[in-house]
Amino acid sequence: MSEQKKKVALVADDSSTIRKLISLTLKSRGTKVVTASDGMEALELLPTLDVDLIITDLNMPNIDGYEFIRIVRENDYYQDVPIIILSSEKEKEDIERGIAAGANSYLVKPFVPEKLQSEVEKYLS
Template sequence: MKKVILIADDSPTIRKFVSFSLTMHGFEVVSACDGMEAMEKLPAHKVDLVITDLNMPNMDGFELIKAIRGNEDYKDIPIIILSSLSGSEDVERGMSYGASSYLVKPFDPKRIHYEVSKYLN
């Protein structure tokens, strides 16, 4: 059975690029344009890992991480932040909210696959 990855990013280009890259490695990918849509999609899919941007409308990535970690059904899902925010404060904040890894845009698709594989293999 394929592992399911949920991508939350307000950029359609990033969602498509990451989705294509992960699909090529045999993962099933579900996309959301913000944190609210991601939370709506979680119950409908058996999500094994979440990749989230931080700067998104409606519900940002920080709030998404808090919502996932605060939900008994999803609290153990690995979360990878993929963001253009590279400051140490942003990284520390993301990790303190419960992120498993933090990657900075622009990114190498091999690095994403490596990070995903750490949690799903």
């Protein structure tokens, strides 16, 4: 019986507390989590990973979440990688802009771990 490969999630958020909360939530389901403190760091890490899922904030220094998603989606290799936005921005325009940029889902902070877990399961099951 072959061992199943752990799913890998890249988490980009400028809040270390949020990165830790997301990491704990995802690790509890057996997902390997790699974190970045902004979009620039996430873009630097991305080519070194065989990523199955990306979770990103929108308001980050250097490269914000919208730009990060746009750059990721420009690369054919990452076209099918699910992207979940997890942001405190909750206006309809923010959500529409995030989805238009290429995100698959949009969750609002503060988040309920079970809701994030459920959203992740949709893409990693």
